[in-house]
Amino acid sequence: MSSRKSWKNYLDDHHDRDFAELIDFLKIPSVSTSPEHKDDVAAAATWVANRLIAAGVPEVEILQSKGHPNVLAKWHAAPGKSTVLVYGHYDVQPVDPLNLWESDPFNPEIRNGLIYARGVADMKTNLATLIQAVEALAQTGGAPPVNLTFLFEGEEEIGSPNLADVVVAQKDRLGCDVALSADGGMASSEQPALCVGLKGICAVQIDLTTSSTDLHSGSYGAAVPNAIQTLVKLADTFHDEKGKVAVEGFYDSVIELTDAEKAEFAEIPYDAAAFMDEAGVSSVWGEPGYTVTERRWARPTVDFNGIWGGFQGTGTKTVTPAEAHLKITCRLVVDQQPEHIIDLLQAHVDKHCPQGVTAKVVVQETGARPYSLDRSSPTLKTAIEVLEDVYDCKPWIVRSGGSVPITEVFQRELGVETVTIGFGLPGSRVHAPNEWFRASDFDRAREVYAAFFNALGE
Amino acid sequence: MSSRKSWKNYLDDHHDRDFAELIDFLKIPSVSTSPEHKDDVAAAATWVANRLIAAGVPEVEILQSKGHPNVLAKWHAAPGKSTVLVYGHYDVQPVDPLNLWESDPFNPEIRNGLIYARGVADMKTNLATLIQAVEALAQTGGAPPVNLTFLFEGEEEIGSPNLADVVVAQKDRLGCDVALSADGGMASSEQPALCVGLKGICAVQIDLTTSSTDLHSGSYGAAVPNAIQTLVKLADTFHDEKGKVAVEGFYDSVIELTDAEKAEFAEIPYDAAAFMDEAGVSSVWGEPGYTVTERRWARPTVDFNGIWGGFQGTGTKTVTPAEAHLKITCRLVVDQQPEHIIDLLQAHVDKHCPQGVTAKVVVQETGARPYSLDRSSPTLKTAIEVLEDVYDCKPWIVRSGGSVPITEVFQRELGVETVTIGFGLPGSRVHAPNEWFRASDFDRAREVYAAFFNALGE
Numbered sequence: 001m002s003s004r005k006s007w008k009n010y011l012d013d014h015h016d017r018d019f020a021e022l023i024d025f026l027k028i029p030s031v032s033t034s035p036e037h038k039d040d041v042a043a044a045a046t047w048v049a050n051r052l053i054a055a056g057v058p059e060v061e062i063l064q065s066k067g068h069p070n071v072l073a074k075w076h077a078a079p080g081k082s083t084v085l086v087y088g089h090y091d092v093q094p095v096d097p098l099n100l101w102e103s104d105p106f107n108p109e110i111r112n113g114l115i116y117a118r119g120v121a122d123m124k125t126n127l128a129t130l131i132q133a134v135e136a137l138a139q140t141g142g143a144p145p146v147n148l149t150f151l152f153e154g155e156e157e158i159g160s161p162n163l164a165d166v167v168v169a170q171k172d173r174l175g176c177d178v179a180l181s182a183d184g185g186m187a188s189s190e191q192p193a194l195c196v197g198l199k200g201i202c203a204v205q206i207d208l209t210t211s212s213t214d215l216h217s218g219s220y221g222a223a224v225p226n227a228i229q230t231l232v233k234l235a236d237t238f239h240d241e242k243g244k245v246a247v248e249g250f251y252d253s254v255i256e257l258t259d260a261e262k263a264e265f266a267e268i269p270y271d272a273a274a275f276m277d278e279a280g281v282s283s284v285w286g287e288p289g290y291t292v293t294e295r296r297w298a299r300p301t302v303d304f305n306g307i308w309g310g311f312q313g314t315g316t317k318t319v320t321p322a323e324a325h326l327k328i329t330c331r332l333v334v335d336q337q338p339e340h341i342i343d344l345l346q347a348h349v350d351k352h353c354p355q356g357v358t359a360k361v362v363v364q365e366t367g368a369r370p371y372s373l374d375r376s377s378p379t380l381k382t383a384i385e386v387l388e389d390v391y392d393c394k395p396w397i398v399r400s401g402g403s404v405p406i407t408e409v410f411q412r413e414l415g416v417e418t419v420t421i422g423f424g425l426p427g428s429r430v431h432a433p434n435e436w437f438r439a440s441d442f443d444r445a446r447e448v449y450a451a452f453f454n455a456l457g458e
Numbered sequence: 459m460s461s462r463k464s465w466k467n468y469l470d471d472h473h474d475r476d477f478a479e480l481i482d483f484l485k486i487p488s489v490s491t492s493p494e495h496k497d498d499v500a501a502a503a504t505w506v507a508n509r510l511i512a513a514g515v516p517e518v519e520i521l522q523s524k525g526h527p528n529v530l531a532k533w534h535a536a537p538g539k540s541t542v543l544v545y546g547h548y549d550v551q552p553v554d555p556l557n558l559w560e561s562d563p564f565n566p567e568i569r570n571g572l573i574y575a576r577g578v579a580d581m582k583t584n585l586a587t588l589i590q591a592v593e594a595l596a597q598t599g600g601a602p603p604v605n606l607t608f609l610f611e612g613e614e615e616i617g618s619p620n621l622a623d624v625v626v627a628q629k630d631r632l633g634c635d636v637a638l639s640a641d642g643g644m645a646s647s648e649q650p651a652l653c654v655g656l657k658g659i660c661a662v663q664i665d666l667t668t669s670s671t672d673l674h675s676g677s678y679g680a681a682v683p684n685a686i687q688t689l690v691k692l693a694d695t696f697h698d699e700k701g702k703v704a705v706e707g708f709y710d711s712v713i714e715l716t717d718a719e720k721a722e723f724a725e726i727p728y729d730a731a732a733f734m735d736e737a738g739v740s741s742v743w744g745e746p747g748y749t750v751t752e753r754r755w756a757r758p759t760v761d762f763n764g765i766w767g768g769f770q771g772t773g774t775k776t777v778t779p780a781e782a783h784l785k786i787t788c789r790l791v792v793d794q795q796p797e798h799i800i801d802l803l804q805a806h807v808d809k810h811c812p813q814g815v816t817a818k819v820v821v822q823e824t825g826a827r828p829y830s831l832d833r834s835s836p837t838l839k840t841a842i843e844v845l846e847d848v849y850d851c852k853p854w855i856v857r858s859g860g861s862v863p864i865t866e867v868f869q870r871e872l873g874v875e876t877v878t879i880g881f882g883l884p885g886s887r888v889h890a891p892n893e894w895f896r897a898s899d900f901d902r903a904r905e906v907y908a909a910f911f912n913a914l915g916e
Binding site: 324 | 492617677766
């Protein structure tokens, strides 16, 4: 194992090369959802594989899947030490609306200390810097301080449809003691954060039909059910007047927050004006009896993501529509199971759908279970110590309302917990135009990853 | 004036030519609500003008308006006889959803004795056949038996926004004794019907905004208003649990049906199974306390015609949508005024829109007032006699839930009443996919129009 000083020097010495590499990586338009970028996603996989090889990783393989390829690599040269499974993704979100970008999303530009590029925060910088950190440790210590297995995918931005299958198929090669996900962020450039809870998710679509054909609203509208009106009435039964979910049994398996957890949440500063400004809203909303932070991090929801029916063009069409549709996702918390929640949604629709009307509940995704990291995890403790040391302040212990399905897959299939360390910041416009990453966090990322791997080897 | 035999022979002799003409007319996609069909609506106006000229009409003019053109024509060659103002429209409804059509809506196809095409029942066949009838009368009698003024428009399907202005501007040229609207239908191919009541209409769109941008539902969904959920809740306030309109004041100016009117309605046979089959529904619905016929003919409604918001593609997008939209039309009965009802809708939205959410009410049409024809009208009596003669049974006296704004404008501006004679049938899917017209009614339409004009000249 190398001394902190030696690998820090190595990183400093290679700063310019490493930064130039990142810029190259950002130039690959690896948009996983767009068929026209299929070759670009493959090119990003190749870039990652080559960078691992250049870092000294002895086993590097590009695994083809039903969709985009995965990169699976291993460097097990630390006998007696832990094995760490490192997860990340090299695909990015689409760039539209392109006209809102102030510079080319795939020609990175630095303005006022921020790197602007698609994928710079989510999560190409994390991916490049963690490989660079491994190289620094290996070059200065002869080998990495822990056994490393890398699993990088190209489909995270489309919901990782094939990754769980890959994990099951490669189970033997993925055995490990702990996992690190690099798909995360910090609270600010000065305030590190560690995420210990992710929500689960399930998704359904309701397809409601009132008639075999659209009808003239003058001739029929007064006397037959209207699909939009029926759907609106049905949709309005999912929440009560105050915003609490009204699906029977929905909260039954929710483990309520303890006073200690609520106190922990309350320690994280919440600035209402800043939050509303960031979200572009002029009011907050949600389940009564909980703070905004509690709602976002720890309360389950029934979210309407899409609705459509009847005439949607310019002008007027006096139609009594025959069908209408609603897309719903539920964000789930421990101990809600997606399969069970889908059963409850189905029962709710059966109960509230009026006679003579058909409402099909079509399951859109198998879903993901909620994930929570045990606060007594030694790996979490290590991460806290490393971040406190680098940032010179205690990291916030936070949760996320989002879902990173792989963390739950690692827990279920490999029996390991996942610690998430990444460097995007709130407001860095991931999934939106003008995504940015603070240039000064580039060095911090390399230092944190190197220090974290080193600490795990101690 | 020609004998019945001679004009009937003329119509028989020209059957094939006249039918082919209709097919040509149906091929013009004169969708008035779609800007991309502007030229097609103009082409339909030209078709009508040319057909009038070909029939021998001496004065034919295409009048430009703020919107689509109108055709104004006169054939006043029957001194001492009545002047009849003939109204119709050559525009059609949009065709979406196009995938539900079994044949191209603008390439007419005949299957099992039915002509399938957009506009064939509403109302291009009526328009073509009435001109053909005039030609037959003139060719066999030297001139038409009455003085005829034709006013055909291209904006009926968007609520005739400019026609009232045209009537006012052209008042001098439109002077007449009675009006015939060809925008109507029969009860069946064996059962004629005359409509003595039409509903009024007004149309608005609600544009609801909760945020300046779509948001990630995991990061924000639990704590900010969701545009779809907010719209659903707002939309659900427009009707009570039982289906009665819940907009304050909505029923205040409605003149309740008398016992005599209710008895007249009850005379028209209502076959629940046949009605449900025709509408493709398995239940009826509507305002409590009224029969299906009363609801359709004489009770006002708030109809939802279109809704959309968020993600509508295949699969899942975990978005908290920033905006959602709802299209509403109200069917009005005497003495509801469209302007007043729009004020009530605006007040309703203002009252029920939650704080921090913007809901704009955009008026889509100036609207139309409800219309009713005096039962003692001599023209109505003539129409009854003509229909009884051709169909060999007494016509039903009915009302319609539809709106033909011009009837009320003719009453107000020209002081004349309008008799409506048309040949669409219940279930002919006007405003819906697979609109049809019974091919055998083509001859009947020409005969009735010719006999009616002839009778008015007697």
